[in-house]
Amino acid sequence: MADKVEPTIVVHGGAWAIPDALAAASKEGVQNAAKRGYGVLHSGGSALDAVEAAVCVLEDDPAFDAGYGAVLNSLGEIELDAVIMEGSExxxxxxxxxxxxxxxVKLARxxxxxTHHCLIVGKGANMFAKEMGIEEVPPETLLTDSSKAEWEHYKKYQKTVSDLFRTRGSESSNSHDTVGAVAVDAQGNVACATSTGGITAKRVGRVGDSxxxxxxxxxxxxxxxVSTTGHxxxxxxxxxARHVLFLMEQGLSPQAAAQKAIEHxxxxxxGTGGLxxxxxKGEIGFYSNTERMAWASLQSSTLQFGLEPGEKIVQEYTPE
Structure with missing residues (x-):
């Protein structure tokens, strides 16, 4: 286990061609998630609790493609994926x-x-949710007007997946993308979580990386x-995600590993995306090769966030 470190959390709200209409909401959303997760760390909570709390904030925010606001598959239905992991065992x-x-993300935890399993899908996941007393909600309560409009647009014009994750300088897209969080607590334990609604008009049953x-x-x-986002x-x-840690094993810093992994x-x-x-030790990294990626981090009294390539806004923050 690492020596005692300064608790740190980093979150992302997806790497894609985020339109101007969603820019402010995306920035605000990742900051809110980082603050919630850091609040857990600041009060002595674990990295695992922190990433779960942060991702729940993003799942509840309609600006992102996870939980409420998730995009629709080819039949106009929601299909949600999530993962959570801790680094001790x-x-x-x-x-x-x-x-x-x-x-x-709560069900994933x-x-x-x-259970003795790592991944449960579809009907089996819903059966397990009932066993655990997880509340099921009518799928229509997770829909937003934006998600429905995107589905109609993509069904009409038969957009391809390449339109969803354009590299920098390409035409903008109206799709949303994955959310995620990574954290290290005062004991040096790390954790990560990722959640998504997938790709608009995806084939029924399609599961991506998340x-x-x-x-x-x-x-x-x-x-x-590490938490990733993109195609x-x-x-x-x-x-x-594992490739990033492999590069860090070779001695690269988090930032250098992030950039090299995306370039690879x-x-x-x-492939396009971000992470x-x-x-x-509480050192962070973030990188994408898409037009924009919403991200935020909190460590001690310093809040950082950005959206544009290379953007890093630094503010003082006092935990409540």
Whole structure:
């Protein structure tokens, strides 16, 4: 276990061509999530509790594609995926293709803590939710006018997945994307969580990277924690989250590892996306090759956040 460190949390609200109409809400949303997660750390809570709390804030925010505000599949239905992991014993839990759970990350944590499995999907995940007493909500309560409008647009014009995750300088898209959080607590324990509603008009039953351990998220107390976002198929092919920690094992800083991993994904599979990372000393990194990525971090009295490539706004913050 690492020496005692300054508790730190980093969150993201997706790497994609975030339109101007969502820019302010995306910035505000990731700041709110970082503050909630840091509040857990500041009061002595664990990194695992912190990332769960932060992701719940993002799942409840309609500016993002997770929980409330999730996008629709080809049949006009919601299918939600989530993962959570802790770095001490490498325990992890994930769910996929769930349609009526308000906060999928909570269900993923129960998979980790109450079963011997790592991933439960579809009908089985809903059966498990009932066993655990997780409230099911009517799927329509998770819909937003924006999600429905996007679905109608993509069904009409048959947009392809390449339109969703354009590289910098490309035409803007109206799709949303994944959310996630990474944290390290005062004891040096790390944790990560990722949650998503997938891609607008995706094939029914399609699962991307988000709930896949090592792709959508990964952590290990020996190095740090990662949460990714972007084109799921590309991320899975290069096991992006685990690749970041591999680079850190080789001696790269969190920031250098983040950039090199994204560049590797683009070179190998023409993949676009982004990621956030924190190491077991509280040093952070973030990088994307999309037009924008909403992110925020909190450590001690310093709040940082950004949206544009290279943007880092620094503010003082006093925990309540």
């Amino acid at each position: 490498l325990k992890a839990g994930a769910i996929a293709a769930v349609q009526n759970i308000k906060n999928p 129960l998979v980790m803590e109450k 709930p896949i351990i090592g792709s959508g998220a990964y952590c290990d107390n020996a190095y740090g924690a 799921g198929e590309a991320i899975v092919k290069v096991t992006l 994904m683009f070179q190998r599979v023409n 956030i990372v924190v190491n077991n």
